[in-house]
Amino acid sequence: MKISRLCLLAASLTAAFMLTACDDKKATPAAAGSTPAAKTYSIGVVQLVEHKALDAANKGFVDALKTRGFEEGKNVKFDFQNAQADQSNLRNIAQRFVSNKVDLIGAIATPAAQTMANATRTIPIVATAVTDFEIAKLVKSNDKPGANVTGSSDMAPIGDLADLIIKIYPNTKNVGTIYSSSEINSERQVGIFKDEAKKRGLNVREATVSSVNDIQQAAQSLVGKVDVLYSPTDNTIASAVPALIKITEPAKLPVFAGEGGMVKSGATAAIAVDYYELGKIAGDMAADILEGKAKPESMPIRFQKDFKTLFNETSVKNLDLKIPADVSHEIVK
Known part of the structure; x- marks a missing residue:
């Protein structure tokens, strides 16, 4: 009898131990699952070409995301790509981002944004350094994008620039424009400039380029025929301003540009x-999307409100330019 009781007690203790052990094993995964790992976001950033304006926009985009808590090495993995102004490179980069299923694409410059938009209708795309999203057919309208693309526009106050030209050179009659015939953003700006010039009694002569190799010949074709030169925020020209200046400087031909990097x-x-601030605007928009606060289709295109008038120190000296006292400005080197 004692042996039977001892056996029964031993069996009960063994069963209790096994049950407890099983419960402990079940509890372990639950405890681990109570603190899930933070999500790491994959962001593809594509820049059309390397020049001061687009470099600044790129930095502003990343800095704004960091300020909002999205930082490389912590919760973001960036994939930075530069297309070197090559359309085939853009297509390859777009395919790379789509294949890698990135969470968001940052597209810098109009051709980059267009290629990304053609590659995906689902991945959110936040573009910057795009002059007119609607004209570029990236959105249904700038107020209501209606798809997976939104961002910040680099439209400059072109009418104000025409006024500045007349204020500094009141005898101006003929203005030359030089821009890339393949950039829709440049065509849009030149179209606006021509309208503004006509209102002010100015004649406009156009010279277009297809690559940086055409810049000097195009500029030379305008020398002696125009009083000043205007170049919009054109990526081809902006990437090779020194080549343009080699023609205009000896000819004493002033160059009025669409963005500050070209002045520098x-x-x-x-x-x-x-462009740094423009990139920051886009970065904030991207953060809103990643946080689930907004969707691209309902985010209006944003525009910069404050602009600075910049003069290049060397050009001012070369032209013996007298800047009117009532023109608020900065001198850059």
């Missing part, structure tokens, strides 16, 4: 878009 590279003056 040698153009005479600009009422400038701040």
Whole structure:
């Protein structure tokens, strides 16, 4: 009898131990699952070409995301790509981003945004350094994008720039424009400039380029025929401003540009878009999307409100330019 009781007690203790052990094993995964790992976001960033304006927009985009808590090495993995102004490179980069199923694409410059938009209708795309999203057929309208693309526009105050030209050179009659015939953003700006010039009694002569190799010949074709030169925020020209200045400087031909990076590279003056701030605007929009606060289709295109008038120090001296006292400006080197 004692042996039977002892056996029964031993069996009960063994069963209790096994049950407890099983419960402990079941509890372990639950405990681990109570603190899930934070999501790491994959963001593809594509830049059309390397020049001061687009570099600044790229930095502003990343800095704004970091300020909002999206930081490389913590919860973001960036895939930075530069297409070197090559359309086939853009297509390959777009396919790379789509295949890798990135969470968001940052597209810098109009051709980059267009290629990304053609590659995906589902991945959110936040573009910057795009002059007119609607004209570029990236959105249904700038107020209501209606698809997976939104961002910040680099449209400059072109009418104000025409006024600046007349204020500094009141005897101006003929203005030359130089831009890439393949950039829809440049065509849009030149079209606006021509309208503004006509209102002010100015004649416009156009010279277009298809690559940086055409810049000097195009500029030379305008020398002696125009009083000043205007170049919009054109990526081809912006990437090779020194080549343009090699023609205009000896000819004493002032160059008015669409953005500040071109002035820093040698153009005479600009009422400038701040591309770093423009990139920050886009970065904030991207953060809103990643946080689930907004969707691209309902996010209106945003525009920069404040602009600076910049003059290049070397060009001012070369042209013996007298800047009117009532023109608020900055001198850059």
